[in-house]
Amino acid sequence: AQSVTQLDSQVPVFEEAPVELRCNYSSSVSVYLFWYVQYPNQGLQLLLKYLSGSTLVKSINGFEAEFNKSQTSFHLRKPSVHISDTAEYFCAVRANSGNTPLVFGKGTRLSVIA
């Protein structure tokens, strides 16, 4: 079975400052890793994912995450945040074979302050 730990439940940050949202996972098998974002009163949207290959993956809106197998981590970063990035962010993991469901962390609420 897989599990995910998001180390911060809330992260306040000033606009244009950098941010890192931390995610660690546990699994006895190889995994796929995901970050989802949820804006207020909406469902979840995929932000980025790691399946294989390059350990650094990027989204179209400036976020990036790096898969670190030795640290079992998949931290999300952005060098300069905007007010519109205010949302809840979920890290998720699944085994990379079989019809296994996604296992989610408890979420990190990012609040960008003007």
Next chain:
Amino acid sequence: DVKVTQSSRYLVKRTGEKVFLECVQDMDHENMFWYRQDPGLGLRLIYFSYDVKMKEKGDIPEGYSVSREKKERFSLILESASTNQTSMYLCASRVGLSGNTIYFGEGSWLTVV
């Protein structure tokens, strides 16, 4: 674009009522999921379905059942609603074994009074 539609955005039900939450996807996905989202607890898996008429329990199936008679539709049933089932319910779908990304509906806010 994949579309996952949850029939009701906001519902208010009384304790003891039988509640149906409906979810339809339009991309012929084999896998469908029901999650429950609560503040501070993230998303917890209630049930999922590999294919038509197939279902598997997730982490918190107690008090819930599901039905998947057609590929595009996955229903969550609360047999006898209780106040501790007040929550946001999220449906999702995914292509089967080769699928990497799951797509979510907008969510159904259920209040049980």
